[in-house]
Amino acid sequence: MxxxxxxxxxxxxxxxxxxxxxxxxxxxxxxxxxxxxxxxxxxxxxxxxxxxxxxxxxxxxxxxxxxxxxxxxxxxxxxxxxxxxxxxxxxxxxxxxxxxxxSGYYIFHRKGYSFDWAQVADLQSQRIVGTRGYDYGKAFQQAEASGQLRVNRVTSDETAFRQLLAGRVDLFPVDKAVGFDVLYQHFSAAERAQLSFHHTPLRTDxxxxxxxxxxxxxxxxxxxxxxxxxxxxxxxxxxxxxxxxxxxxxxxx
Structure with missing residues (x-):
């Protein structure tokens, strides 16, 4: 015992x-x-x-x-x-x-699309897509909430990229590594070849x-x-x- x-x-x-x-x-x-x-x-x-x-x-x-x-x-x-x-x-x-x-968020766009920016106010004439629940930084969030930015929020990064490729929007901000992962998982090489991103990060954290x-x-x-x-x-x-x-x-x- x-x-x-x-x-x-x-x-x-x-x-x-x-x-x-x-x-x-x-x-x-x-x-x-x-x-x-x-x-x-x-x-x-x-x-x-x-x-x-x-x-x-x-x-x-x-x-x-x-x-x-x-x-x-x-x-x-x-x-x-x-x-x-x-x-x-x-x-x-x-x-x-x-x-x-x-984490570094960059703004993706179609190649050949004439686009440059230095501050969030420069984006107000652009058609932007964003993913629901994502925080793109204080200045961006405030500009979106005030109506200064036109942002169409969608359910996923994949949907956002498809809208970008279709020309329904002009810009899509996303963490660069996350964005490329989505592109390589869900899009063809020909589709990826149509896209690029601006060298200025929207936010880094x-x-x-x-x-x-x-x-x-x-x-x-x-x-x-x-x-x-x-x-x-x-x-x-x-x-x-x-x-x-x-x-x-x-x-x-």
Whole structure:
């Protein structure tokens, strides 16, 4: 009996240690950065997982619609969520990591279309398509809300590109890597050859891991993650992983 009790106790202790070395995070669909069925669940997920692994922590991913993914983490139902923009509202609810990666939004257009811009006000005469739920930056969002910009919001990046190719709109802002991923997944080489993008980014942002302030131990966990992230960056692997998703980006601005 004592042997059985000791074995059970050791088993429980072992389970507790194992649990302490794993973290459950929510995620969403944003190829090539994030995706349930992508290799490594996407490059951003890979960076997060490997940074934690350098600290001896295994990530357990759960994929949900974005709003639900963030809410579950905010309530402490999961340890956190990846990857997100930082703002004051999120800092109040989460421990925000050092930058995991950078996102750059560029304005795509048809080749041969005469187009230049330096500030959002320069876009007011253009027919613009945008994807629902996407934030294109404070100046753009304010200009859209005030009616200064004409923006047709559609349900997906693919639909936006199809409208652009059909000439129904003139411009489409999208993260460059995301845009090229959509083009290579859903469009022919002949269709891709009809498009280009402006060299001036509409917005550039750092993307972060968020760990809920509702979960005990997360204050220490974010420090361990940042340390692992620094180690991974210094190894050159982050730059390598991000370069790998840029290689197909052959359209010239």
């Amino acid at each position: 004592r042997t059985l009790l000791l074995s059970a106790l050791l088993s429980l202790i072992g389970c507790g240690l194992a649990a302490a070395q794993s973290v459950r995070l929510t995620n969403g669909e944003w190829p090539p950065y994030l995706g349930e069925h992508l290799p490594h669940h996407g490059v951003a997920s890979r960076i997060v997982s490997e940074a934690f692994a350098l600290q001896g922590i295994m990530v357990e991913w759960e994929f949900h619609p974005w709003a639900r993914a963030l809410l579950m983490a905010k309530k402490g139902q999961r340890a956190g969520s990846a990857v997100w923009l930082n703002n004051s509202e999120r800092e109040a609810k989460f421990f925000v990591s050092d930058p995991v990666m950078e 750092s993307m972060h891991l968020l760990l809920s302030r509702q979960v005990p131990g997360n204050a220490q966990l974010i420090k361990r993650f940042n340390l692992g992230l620094q180690q991974l960056r210094e190894s050159g692997k982050i730059a390598q992983y991000l370069l790998e998703i840029q290689q197909p980006l052959s359209l010239s601005p």
